[in-house]
Amino acid sequence: MRRQHGLHLTAILVMVLGFALRAESQEWKTKWDKILPFSCLPDAKKEGKVAVAGPPGTAYRDVMRAFEKKYPEISLEFQGFTPANFTARFSKERQAGQYLWDIYITGPTSFDVTAKKAGELDPLRAVLILPEVRDESAWLGGFAKAFLDSEKQYVFAFQAEITPQVQVNREFIPESELNSVKGLLNAKWKGKIVIDDPRVDGPGSGRIALWSGQLGEEFVRALLKQDLAVTRDGRQLADWLARGKYPIAIGANDTEIGELQKLGIGSKIEPLAGKLAEAWRMGTGWGAVRLVNKAPHPNAAAVFINWLLSKEGQTGWATIGGRPSRRMDVPRITGLSPEPGVDYFDIDREERLQLRDKAKEIAKAVLQ
């Protein structure tokens, strides 16, 4: 009797769960149908347009083109900006009461904090509708971990890229002479190191920020006093490393090194080994998305974001854009995609903003 009672209970639970799941599935479908073109309430189609500010560069433009193919009824107005240009334009437009952008895609910047405080960003979760987008298992470390902001609402990092902190051209410096990050402080490397300018946001400042968190500020100060050459040109940095002008590079772009190595140049450039925390970092690159408040085309914006974060959109980001996605079900990029299960130091999270700012201050003081 008790067993029979248990069976009934299980059956009821299964039914309730089934109804709940069905209701949830209907809920997302109802929401999606409401905004999706060709549905009975084609709000997105009525809007007909989505205005996206994104990173500059040809690859990102090409990625976005796939959206237009998928949703020809929604015209995509994509424009690439450097963060400084977008911040300036956005600020002036807001001052004039003009709300012209729906979505902003770029790497994590202090814009995120100021815009969030000013109420200029809308929460993303409400518009992330497709189950495949909200799927916990699809994202490295889970869905929530992709949010960079403290509230886990506003800035969704869909790119996750691991990069070595330091690259060494082994043609000029054998591993026996330099095999750890702390070894960079040896006086014999004075004048042999080049760094991407660590006084502004970028690969150089990200790297010293990580070290100031991991190895302490004194390490960073001592390193910056090693008569470092500074550049803001990633290509120049990679060329110098490859030619051995500066056989140690901090902040070299992996893609740039890869391009050189494909041509048979700098084939002995290798990441400087060491403890994982010191030698590698995980970054977002340009790949984080925000929903701007008072968006002129909110439904079309929702369609765009769901597409961007879907398997299809992220496959485009990885294959056309050439940048590794945080999604686990899209093609991996060897050498750039993070290994699942490894706890990388992610410097781009909002709570580490202070670390980044402090590192820039130190660099500014030492490198004058």
Place this chain on the structure above:
Amino acid sequence: MLMVLYPAAVIVLTSFESQGVDHQSGFGLSAWKIAFSDPGMHSAIWNTVAVTLARQAIALPIAILLAWILARTDIPGANALEFLFWLGYFLPPLPVTLGWILLLDPEYGLINQWLTGLAFVNKAPFNIYSFWGIVWAHLTTSTIAVEVMLFTPAFRNMDASLEEASLTSGAGVMRTLYGIVVPIMTPVVGAVLLLAIVHSLQAFELELILGFPFRFYVFSTQIYWLLHQQPPQFPAAMALSSIILFVMVPLVVLQRRTVARRSFVTVGGRYQGHRQSLGKWRFLVFFVLLAVALLITVVPFVFLMLGTLMTRFGYFNIAKPWTSVHWSRVIYDSVFLDSFKNTLILAGATAILSVVLFTLIAHVVIRTRFVGRAPLDFVSWLPSTLPGIILGVGLVSLFLGTPFLRPLYGSMSLLVIATVISSMTLGVQIIKSTLVQLGIELEEAVKVSGGSGWNSFRDILLPIITPTLLLVGTLSFIAAARNVSTVALIASSRTRPLSLLQLDFMVDSRYESAAVVGVIVVVLTAGIALISRLLGLRAGIER
């Protein structure tokens, strides 16, 4: 005037803003404190002065001499040689600078490697990453070329009797040139010098590439640095930009007073335009001039073409050093055709509008007694003091803050206005310098014989200044076609020109493809320049 004064006012006012989180601001001196708290500021200012002095001390005498030879002597092939200098100015500076690095890098520079191979050379004699390396790159990328471009038409408008009087009284060529010609040419020399100073205060591309590695910062790199902070320090950058503006005030006043002190008329009713004979030196001078023109035109052009055809610029020893992939990447880019069309519209409209507007301004300033002519003259100097991105910010404010201009926001007209303003200083000063040279009696003769002011302008002035106007149109065309800093801020996806496609490739570190876009812009401009020169050579004072 509003279009220029508004952004300038925005700059000064913004420099006193303290930005809040909600884009609402208070006022204070915090931005000025930030700008000057940088410990590197003093050395940056000193470096700027030093580079400017070194550049001009070398470029100015050379350019004056070259321009005089081209305009005032019987050197063979003068027109072709002059056009080579035009071409030298059209070439994009970045690929050319990369070319000089390839030759003069102390470790792997080809010239240094070759020289150190000689038995008596112990170490690399040249270093492009040095003060003199920066000066050299400036001289060969644009400074000498643009000064020759600006001086030559003015020298052409000079009465030959002045030189002849000097030469027949026993003064040598150099004494005549620097004792007679240059003082008569004070307005144009002064204008070019002032333009050069402003340009030096704003130049940062070469300094970023060549100066950063040895921590050589100049004033403009400090502005650049503030703009690339997160968040961008606009008020502090605008404080520094205001300084350029304030520095210019006494210089412009000085220039106006110098020009007003006496007459600089070199073209009157008895104008004689014949050229001085170089005699037996004719061909030697020709070859020297050709060598200089080739150094600043052909050598950089070779760099540029190499850049577009090499798999990776500067690497000759790889398996497949040559490729056409960069050309196909650009030509088949999905936005190439639209960008090309937009560039034609933008640069063409800018050139036409610039010629009309700048002629009007220069005419009012030089030829009328209009009460506001001095302020108008001063306003025409302002755009040169505004860094591109800051001019863009000012224009965005103007267009969004003015209801009747708001509909134009995001349209091509905003871009055209921005690029016209960017070209204003150079264009107005060139036309002014020419008008100062022309005697008023020419126009008065028309009026005495019953003609209107328009008749005298159309029948007398216009034919004489046509070569100058074509030069201004060409310079405005290339400036608009190359403009990145202002255009990047205000263009929309529908109005983006080729310069932004070039920027995309730069961001991708595809400098070879960016160089392809540069070549396309150069070819486009050279075509326009060739047509304008053919038209110009049919007009002018000597016809």
